[in-house]
Amino acid sequence: MTEDEVVAELESGMTIGIGGWGSRRKPMSLVRAIARSDLTDLTIVAYGGPDIGLLCATGRARKVVYGFVSLDSIPLEPHFRVARQNAAVEFAEFDEGAFYLGLLAAAHRMPFYPTRAGLGSDMLTMNPDLATVTSPYPDADGHHEELVAIPAFDIDVSLVHMNRADAGGNGQFLGPDLYFDDLFAKGAKRTFMSCEKVVPIEDLLDEGTFHTLKIPRLFVDGVVEAPRGAHFTECPPDYGRDEAFQREYAATAKDPEAWAAFRERYVDAPGHDAYLAAVDAREGSGS
C-alpha cells in the first residue's frame, strides 16, 4: 500500500491509535499523509510525540488521548503546548501506567482494567468520566478497596512503524523497545503498518531473532514500505533521531510564519519521497 491508500481507508471522526513513544519510531510518513488530508475531528490515542503535535497544528485532531506528549530531547512537545494553552483541542490525560491499561483492555476486549493510579491525584478531576469500582475481594482488614476503572480505548485504526515486515504484515522491531505497538495493533479494529523495508518471509530471521517478531499478520491489515518513514523521530538500529530537524520543527511552534513555511515545505510535500527530497535539500543538511 501507499500512505495515501491508508488515508483513503480513514474517515473523519475516527479514533486513530499511533504506536511508537515520544520522538521514537513514530509512523511519521503516515502521520504526514493524515496531516495533509481533509480528514477532520479525529481522536488521537498515543504515547505522544510529534504525531500529536502535527495533527494538532494542522487542525486534524479534535481530541487527544495520551500518557504524555514529548519530543524526548525537548521535554514538552511545543505544538501540543500551544494547542493546550489555546484550548484548541479536547484532551484526556492519563497516568502513563493507566494509559497502558487502556490499551491492554482494548487488546483483551475487556470493558476496563482496574488500577490504583489516579486515586488522590487530579487525574480523576481532569477526566470526570472516569469511574471507580469496588474490589469484590476483601483486604486483610476486611475492607473492599476502591479502584479506578480505566476504560478500554475504542480505537478504529492503529498506525505503527516497524524496522522490517513481510508483505503479509508480520512486523519486526530491531531496536531496544517495542513500546506498545503490539497492543495498538491488537486493540484496534484495523491496523496499518509502515516499515523501513519489506522483506520476504524467508529473510525475517536474518537481522533479528524470533523474539523480535512481536506483531503477527493476524493483527495487521496493510503494509506500507517507507524507508526513513519514522524521520525525524529515531528508528534504531536503522537511524537515530534527526535532532537538528527536530529543533527546526519545534521552533516553528512560536513563529506562525516559520510554521507556514515548514508546513508547506515538509508536511504538504506530496508524498514520502518528496518529503525526503525536501529534508535532504535543506540548508546545512549533512546528507
Next chain:
Amino acid sequence: MSTPATIDEVCAVAMAEAFRGDGEILCNPIGTTPIIGGRLARATFEPDMVMTDAVSVLAANILPVGDDEAPRLVEAWMPYRDVFDIVWSGRRHVVMGASQIDAHGNQNLAAIGDWRQPKAQLLGLRGAPGNLVNHVTSYWVPNHSTRSFVPTVDVVSGPGYDRVAELSRFIRDNHEIRRVVSNLGVFDFANDEQRMQVVSVHPGTTVDVVVDATGFELLVPDEVPETRLPTDEELRLIREVIDPDGLRRAEFR
C-alpha cells in the same frame, strides 16, 4: 585533599542520601542531579540497588551521566512497559521534579493555572499518580522559591499526605515521600502532622533564607543542622566517574 565541594555536589550527595537503606530496589532518579545522586548511592552505600541506563536496560556498572555511548554491563532488559511491573510491585524509589509542591507534599508537574486551558502547560501528570500510590518517591526542586514551594498547587500530579490519608490501607502503607531536596536545603514529612519540615540547610544558606523562600509555613526544629559535605571519595566519584563533563552545574547557573 580535594578542592572544596560546590553547591551542586552538596545537592547530589543530599539526593544520594534519599536512597540510604533502600536495598535491592529499582533506584529510578529522573533529572541530572538526582541521577548523579542515585549512581553515587549505588557506588558507595547502596550497592544492591538496580538502575536503568535511561534507555532500555538495567546496567550493573556505574555509567557517566548523559553519555549514551558508554559501555553498559547489562543485567536485564527493561523496556518501558516493564517499568510498570516494577512500579506496581512497589520495588522502586523514584525521584521526580516538582514545578510546585505544598506543605503536604502534593506535587504539580502538569500545568500552571486552570488545567482546562493552562497558562503554562507543563510536562503533564506523567507517571506521578501511579508512582505515589505504589512506592517511595522523593523530589528534586532546583529553584526553591515562593513560586515552587506554594500554599496550594494548581494541579495535583503526585498526591501528598493529606490526600492519601483519605485512601485505602494499601495506598497509605505504600505511599511515602522520603525527602525533598532543593538548592537550599533538605526536607521531609517525618512528623505526626506529616507536614514538610526542615531536615538540614545547605552550607551558605540560613534557616531564615529558606523560610522566606517558602510560600507556606515550614516546620522548623529548634536545631537545624547543615547538610553534610561530600566525602573526598564521593567528590572523586562525582568529578571523575559519574559526571566528568560537569553536567551537574547546568541547573545552578
